[in-house]
Amino acid sequence: MFERLNAPKQDPILGLTLAIMADQRSDKMDLGIGVYRNAEGATPIMAAVRQAQREQAENQTTKSYIGLAGNETFNSALIDLLLADTAAHSRAAGIQTPGASGALRMLAELIKSARPDATVWISNPSYVNHRPVMEAAGLKVADYTYFDVATKQVNEAAMLDQIATLGEQDVLLLHGCCHNPTGADISLQAWQRIAELAEQQGFLPFVDIAYQGFGDGLMEDAAGLRLLADRLPELIIATSCSKNFGLYRERTGAAIVVGHTLEESLKAKGRILEVARGSYTMPPDHGAALVAAILGRDDLKTLWMDELTVMNQRINHLRAELVRQFRDRSDSDRFDYFGEHRGMFSVTGLGNEHIDALRVEHGIYMVGGGRMNVAGLAERDIPRLVDCFLAVGA
């Protein structure tokens, strides 16, 4: 049966992981894999998660099934985290999914059911899985202008001009904050303009927010999304607890639907649950149970928010140090973009020849396209990183 299958393409991130493991140099730097690392280079279990986990191990009495939508306390808590006090809050329905990846796929299936001919517009560039996940649901995918490699910023004027041409058959996929891969986010004015255009033109905004709390803070990072939620009749959201709760492997996320009325949102939720029944049926419980426990108790929530703030400050401190040391050593301000970007990543604009030279000559690993995981850096490595960038002609 399987003899006619083509050999699978190697996953680029997996290939990078294997190459890093095989590299014997003690000063190698992994700036490829998209995980947060602390100053010691570890991706630790957060203290609030550890405590919730301990309590769960002692108190949980059953592993019986929960239900297609997963943990409803978790679903409500994530709706609160993103939409509390917005006009959309009372109309929102949530479904626990296996990570934001699961949410992206479930929402893609929802779009396919509701608007089979829809085109999903993704930023150029975008998160590497956006296109394949949307296409796997049978949707058309097109790019909108986003990153300007010369300025390392978003070309908002060109982006908004293009968005102004979208209509009712279109879905606009936006990154809530901390754009992956570029690190360049849109301004609040651009979010405002997108809300006006969505009202005028009738396209559906689809916000993927995978890094809430990694940019400028929990509320600040959701400001654009909340602005849309206050104004628009319809909105869909994919959200993740992989990064901000450090629950990567526990596959914890949610799909949130906001319709004209709660009744409509619940109909959409029901449609997603039918699709889920036809695939994984129910999401894994562990991560969602921990998040529900943390967000449901003041002491655990405070512990979590404090640690998230420390992580956020570390990333922004590394960004400030990159700017300072690049300025000192390059005698130019051309690396200031590190300080303007937000979240874990920055697209450096380095070509393949630079990326290859950094890997081969210096043991510095980044993914193709020049994305650097700033959140994977150790502060003590910044002087060498800067020297190596300049040595390869960056």
Ligand SMILES: Cc1ncc(COP(=O)(O)O)c(C=O)c1O
């Ligand atoms: C923009 C974006 N969306 C979704 C995801 C998927 O996250 P999860 O691990 O929750 O599936 C990621 C992960 O890197 C991401 O960067």
